[in-house]
Amino acid sequence: AQSVTQLDSQVPVFEEAPVELRCNYSSSVSVYLFWYVQYPNQGLQLLLKYLSGSTLVKGINGFEAEFNKSQTSFHLRKPSVHISDTAEYFCARAAGNKLTFGGGTRVLVKP
Amino acid sequence: DAGVIQSPRHEVTEMGQEVTLRCKPISGHDYLFWYRQTMMRGLELLIYFNNNVPIDDSGMPEDRFSAKMPNASFSTLKIQPSEPRDSAVYFCASRKGGSDYEQYFGPGTRLTVT
Numbered sequence: 409a410q411s412v413t414q415l416d417s418q419v420p421v422f423e424e425a426p427v428e429l430r431c432n433y434s435s436s437v438s439v440y441l442f443w444y445v446q447y448p449n450q451g452l453q454l455l456l457k458y459l460s461g462s463t464l465v466k467g468i469n470g471f472e473a474e475f476n477k478s479q480t481s482f483h484l485r486k487p488s489v490h491i492s493d494t495a496e497y498f499c500a501r502a503a504g505n506k507l508t509f510g511g512g513t514r515v516l517v518k519p
Numbered sequence: 520d521a522g523v524i525q526s527p528r529h530e531v532t533e534m535g536q537e538v539t540l541r542c543k544p545i546s547g548h549d550y551l552f553w554y555r556q557t558m559m560r561g562l563e564l565l566i567y568f569n570n571n572v573p574i575d576d577s578g579m580p581e582d583r584f585s586a587k588m589p590n591a592s593f594s595t596l597k598i599q600p601s602e603p604r605d606s607a608v609y610f611c612a613s614r615k616g617g618s619d620y621e622q623y624f625g626p627g628t629r630l631t632v633t
Contacts, residue, residue: 440620442620442621444624450626450627451523451610451624451625451626451627452610452612452624453624454621454623457619457621459619498562502620505550505567505569505574505620506552506564506567506575507564507620507622509561509562511561512561512562
């Protein structure tokens with residue numbers, strides 16, 4: 409079965425420091441990958457997606473992710489985080505008509 | 520566009536009662552998904568519809584759960600009878616058919632069964 413693994417369940421980080429959230433997927437011929445963010449008491453919101461083309465994908469709020477086929481990874485990065493980035497982040501891949509989600513990574517930004 | 524609309528936002532009910540959650544997808548979207556989110560199990564897909572037809576309900580926990588989509592702009596998820604272990608946040612999401620698989624999520628319904 410196609411799967412998505414988020415290696416870190418929680419990531420504490422200081423304000424203005426960089427952050428990287430790791431995501432690995434089980435390999436497949438075609439891969440469509442997504443990062444979603446869930447702020448407290450809200451639904452999921454798309455940060456960015458990779459469907460094809462450039463392996464470096466830029467999203468909203470200064471986030472970017474790099475698709476690495478050889479390492480089957482799609483790590484999310486932000487060079488300088490804000491308090492408002494405190495949220496849970498989900499990596500997902502398309503599987504047929506559905507999305508398969510990773511377990512989520514909670515990011516806590518400390519002042 | 521108003522986005523995916525879910526109601527109610529919060530529901531507190533007693534064990535054994537019937538619960539109905541509602542969802543209005545984004546206009547023009549022909550896929551609709553119901554998810555459940557808990558601390559223990561994370562985000563689980565319960566069922567999804569395409570053009571109002573249920574396609575995959577393999578994630579529905581048991582017969583107490585049922586979902587319908589009578590038309591393109593409305594879907595319900597019903598739990599009868601409800602149990603405390605059904606307490607969770609239930610999300611509805613929709614997407615447009617085609618090669619872009621992006622799903623748009625509603626704000627969720629927080630269900631508490633006492």
